[in-house]
Amino acid sequence: MQCPLLYRFRVIDKLPEEPSVAATRGTLVHAVLERLFDSPAAERSAPRAKGMVAAEWRRLLAQRPELAKLFSPEERADEATEGGDAPAGEELALDEEKLSRWLGEAESLVERWFTLEDPTRLEPAERELFVQATLDSGLRLRGVIDRVDIAPSGEVRIVDYKTGKAPKPEFASEALFQMKFYALMLWRLKGSVPRRLQLVYLGSGDVVSYDPEESDLLGAERKLLALWDAISRATESGDWRPRPSRLCGWCDHQAHCPEYGGTPPPYPLTVQPRLPEPRTEAATTQNSPASPPAEGS
Missing domain, CATH: 3.90.320.10 (Lambda Exonuclease; Chain A)
Known part of the structure; x- marks a missing residue:
């Protein structure tokens, strides 16, 4: 719905995308709000939830070490981007000030949730x-x-x-x-x-x-x-159109997008030309050379 060509890049070409600070913060906050309900209702307080943010970040980083690049000093981040992941046994240094500010933003989001819902009165199914x-x-x-x-x-x-x-x-x-x-x-x-x-x-x-x-x-x-019909037709024909919007500025695939002068990678699927729509019986009779013209024509 957002952009057919972006759908192709993500689902068919499976082009890699860099993790984003905003999306990772969303993942972190979701994890805290999910795990808070593991605690008894009386212990579901804002201070406790805020205190879970750093621990959940460490858990997330252990699962996805590549997220460390989001908070690496600029020069180290550039080296990691050019040379791939950090050498075996070497962890990327983190910009502690940047990370602390980001964790603080996540804590603020978690704290705001308590002004919108009362988790002590909720028992999610x-x-x-x-x-x-x-x-x-x-x-x-x-x-x-x-x-x-x-x-x-x-x-x-x-x-x-x-x-x-x-x-x-x-x-x-x-x-x-x-x-x-x-x-x-x-x-x-x-x-x-x-x-x-x-x-x-x-x-x-x-x-x-x-x-x-x-x-x-x-x-x-x-x-x-x-939507699925449109996806199926585009998959068969290979015709995936870009749909420019205000979200293009955050897209990782501008280098491959015609809207930015890029060229999509070769289409990895076999293109299947669609057959022409079958003509109706009336149209066949009308266009048949053996049919005489109607009177008055």
């Missing part, structure tokens, strides 16, 4: 829930839901954390579509429409809620089927 559902068409959907709450009455609330700011109303549809995607999967799996979709924007301190109806999810399903 699921956290970081991997969901997979197959539509009647055969299209398989997969996703990971940040949190699922189930009320004593059985009503379901889907919650998603966003570490950025709430978008302006004219740009809110993309985030809401993501939530409808999750709701559609749970509806197909459980047979009931979730009661509420809730987006928690930690960057701006906003909570956006939406109560979907069955018609909303049917509309999301139709949109997904149309």
